[in-house]
Amino acid sequence: MSGMIIQGKTGDWEVICGLEIHCQILSKSKIFSGASTHYGSEVNENVSFIDAGMPGMLPTLNEECVSQAVKTGLGLNAKINNYSAFARKNYFYADLPQGYQITQFQYPIVGEGFVKIELENGETKDIGIERLHIEQDAGKSIHDISPTKSFIDLNRAGVGLMEIVTKPDFRSPEEAGAFLRKLRSIVRYLGTCDGNMDEGSMRCDVNVSVRKVGEDGFRTRNEMKNVNSVKFVMQAIEFEARRHVEVYESGGQIEQETRQFNPTTCTTKAMRKKEYAHDYRYFPEPDLPPLVLSDEYINNIKNDMVELPDAKKERFVKELGLTPYDASVICENKEVAEFFEKAASGHDAKKVANWLMGDFFAMLNEKKITLAESPISAENLGALVELVSKNVINGKTAKDVFAIMAATGEAPEKIVEEKGLKQVTDVGAIEKVVDEILANNQANVEAYKAGKTNLIGWFVGQVMKASQGKANPEVVNKLLKQKLG
Amino acid sequence: MSIDANTVKKIAFLSHLKIEDDKVAATQEEFNKILQWVDQLKEVDTDNVEPLVSVNNEHLRLRQDEVTEGNQAEAVLANAPVKEYGYFVVPKVVE
């Protein structure tokens, strides 16, 4: 049970949460026009007359946006609809040039599906997907240039979006966080969205309500729009759920409203209510006939799908012997998984995983670099593990070699060779050192024999030091125990 | 169906059109007349009739993902009543 329980004065409350995620579709041109989707161009440079809502302009649908949505739908284990249709959502806003958004309403391109999430306690949970539909993004209003004016840039207007709606299946902030990370991983694997929440290419609306444990049905929910990081989503759920409990317990009622999450204060506040503002008057888009996809079209995409994180994870557990937790951490990021697979090839995969998740990630963090910029190649990481497995060097030496690799990018074999770091496994040579240490430290030998057996570590250390770290620690340990009785 | 003054105001709001208070009653009356007239549709039995969205029988065609337009900010902005620094400019948006 991973659900979050809020202990109130009147009893225990559970959190109910659903997410709506807008993912910008990766495509060269916009969903309904031939203008570029390039991020960071000059103001209003990537704008067609269609995007600007000029009189008489008509939309035409980008094939890539359709196939990307189908791919994503398949990645969400969802039903792809052979028939879908576009609708207009009518509202006035400065960055919505047509005065309506072309979206899908009654007939989305993707229906129900699910995403499996892994929780830290090792449990998994299926989060239901309600639907995925495609639509156009709005432009950008810039409010902070002038106190009396707003500035409008339409470069983003018309970029394709996938809106993914989950079922209200989340029972804790942790679950929502795990889902978002998983979703981001899936779209990145598929190459359908870059998943960057801080750049706004993935944006999240959060719906939260609470109910008494054991209560049926749902209470009124509040929506928080455009929460732009996984951490903020989790904080927003937590704050909002606690607020609801407080309101109910002090005799109040929750009103359905849209609220804004403030990341600085970690609180939410109601947005200005506009009377009737939410009557969107959806109706079928008369400029676009229905979208009909053949089974063949869908199957072609299906046959072309890359291996998704879940399948990869399962394979890593089954074939490479990773623990489910390690496998899911490694598989969250496609590049990491690929790096790992390359590094582990022909070597002890579990040990490679340990190195990867330990020293290797620490090294990247410390250097503040990405995986692609790593000085240590996958092959070299694998080779280092191999040197340890074959007892060429011991674990401690390996750490030193790793540090040199991180600094120079050299192959571990070369480092070991050049620096003479091969470990001594010759029992006779080690025995000589052991004997010397025991002879020089009679007092401690006596103490050990009198029962202070934890001195063994000290003896090991002395031997290692004397051998400049090259002695095989296992052999050292064994000999010491023999000789100390 | 008939509509009240409040509905007239709501429709004007949604349409972004101003109706002076002294015109609300007249508009309401005119609307009710029109709605009464279209109410004749109620006579038609439309059970099991699919709505006809379009007379077009062809399916939606898909366009190749190619950049074919853009780099025309000047033309896009040419008709703008107010523009500055390459942006369209409007009075402050109240959130």
Add this chain to the structure above:
Amino acid sequence: MMTDLTELTIAEASAGLKKKEFTAVELTEAYIANMDKHRNLNAYVCETPDKAIAQAKISQEKINSGQGGDLEGIPLGIKDLFCTKGIATTACSNILKGFVPPYESTVTANLLQAGANFLGKLNLDEFAMGGSNETSAFGPVINPWSKDVPLVPGGSSGGSAAAVAANMCAAATGTDTGGSIRQPAAFCGVTGIKPTYGRCSRYGIIAFASSLDQAGPIAKDVTDCAIMLKAMAGFDNKDSTSSQQPVPDFCKVLGADIKGMRIGIPKEYRVDGLNSEIASYWDKAAAMLKDKGAEIVEISLPHTKYALAVYYIIAPAEASSNLARYDGLRYGNRVDGEHLDDMYTNSRTAGFGKEVKRRIMIGTYVLSAGYYDAYYLKAQKVRRLIRDDFIKAFEKCDVILTPTAPSAAFAIGDESMQKDPITMWLNDIFTVSVSLAGLPAMSLPIGLNHDGLPLGMQIIGKSFDEENVFKAGYCLEQQAGFKRK
């Protein structure tokens, strides 16, 4: 030497140009002179004589070298609903005052490609919403047939019909949403055809009701309509509702034998109180076709009486959304306000005329929460029944013959029309069901009423069967021998 070149039809003028009887510049100048002479009719809202002459010169060179398209050197008038690159386009609304499109509509581009030159932009009802041209921000057009009292030319393509009737252009473009080509053609004693929905691209035509709007020609006779439509029509990948059906050479069927052609007469069109002169012309027209070997069959279109109500739900609904883009932000007339919403409301309130506002509000209402099913959805269902009526009727006939309008042209400012919008809307009674079904239909003059005003007959064809419409229309034209103004 010809007395007046503007009397010539396109077919005649083209022949004359080829035979070098006169030049394209002379032809164009003759029309320009007529535009000056009849400026009181208020048919043009923007005149481009210099451009027309310049184009005519280019045409003449082509003619001299034996090249040129089907409309080489022919001067046309363009309804001011078609966006014309570099030429002000207003939809005859104050909200688009000063708007100069940076693009060309597909239909006008096709006409230019065929060698035509444009004399200017023609008056219409604001955003094509009206049946009398009285809602234009540029004031009403006067019907050239007016005697003592100025009469309306019909609408919305009133400027187009009047300009053709008064020889102020060789032919004109029109658009038809519920009768906007056919009714003004009938009122002005000229010929017009609304082709099948999807025949002409809507790209660059300012949208009124997207599922109904179709462009078509208004011309001096059936032959000219055939020449014009062939040039205007054709598949356009910029309009997703544009049809891929090949465009036949309509001229080829003109004069073909109509023996055995089945002419449907819908009994429901003989409405109570149908004007007796119109009823008798209807009978005469049927007799004329019968004389030439056609078979007259009675058909039934049982849902005819509901067509107007369906139309006045669907068209305003789509219009309310299509006209949302006129907000004073990116183009057109802006009336400032303190905040963005004030600016929107001020601009729209000042920019739209009364009839447009009425339709925006009706459309908004029928789409709004709680009313969608009762009005919009219901209307779409009845629309299907209306279309199915035609499909069934066409099992028994090849074309359908009806009057175009329930009356001849009425006086500008007619009190009963002004008092009650529904009375004005009833003018569309014979034309709207055809629009709802998306079928091709032609109006051609059949004779004069007791006041000496022209009356029109409508010939309706099957979907994409304009050829039979032209065939029957040409035959009726020959039989009726109507003398143009």
